[in-house]
Amino acid sequence: MTTTPVLLNGQVIGLAHYASRAALEAVLARTGSSFSQSVALRAVSDNGGTVERDRLVDRLVGALKIDESAARETVEELTALKQLETPAPGQVSLTDSGRELYERIRAGGNEIAARLYAGIPAEDLAVAGRVLTLVTERADAELANS
Numbered sequence: 001m002t003t004t005p006v007l008l009n010g011q012v013i014g015l016a017h018y019a020s021r022a023a024l025e026a027v028l029a030r031t032g033s034s035f036s037q038s039v040a041l042r043a044v045s046d047n048g049g050t051v052e053r054d055r056l057v058d059r060l061v062g063a064l065k066i067d068e069s070a071a072r073e074t075v076e077e078l079t080a081l082k083q084l085e086t087p088a089p090g091q092v093s094l095t096d097s098g099r100e101l102y103e104r105i106r107a108g109g110n111e112i113a114a115r116l117y118a119g120i121p122a123e124d125l126a127v128a129g130r131v132l133t134l135v136t137e138r139a140d141a142e143l144a145n146s
Helices: 010-031 035-046 053-064 068-080 096-117 122-145
Strands: 050-052 091-094
Touching: 010 035, 010 096, 035 050, 035 053, 035 068, 035 091, 035 096, 050 053, 053 068, 053 091, 068 091, 091 096
Parallel strands: none
Antiparallel strands: 050 091
């Protein structure tokens, strides 16, 4: 008996996304953080711990496909929670508490990823990475043209 291979499509991508996101949500629940907050903390960390507030908002809008007001609200939440601070006008930085929170989220996410991707050949992961990057670029172009 032959099995028909599953072809990559939006449904397969969506199911994988929601399943892995649900696993990450368990980590986020333990830290009291939302997904958008975790993305914001990562964005600041990726920029050396300090970033222009407007650049962070733009990154959240682009990455999460949310409107600007929701992105600004996320930044304000993190500031109110003392995970981010304003070292200079127009900038935000990770506080020690924010850095520690991000590291806990990152470590938990890495543990989940290690289990999810265990045993998948590097070549398959490279192909999937290229294909999904191209799909993302095309979807972003569609959104820009709508």
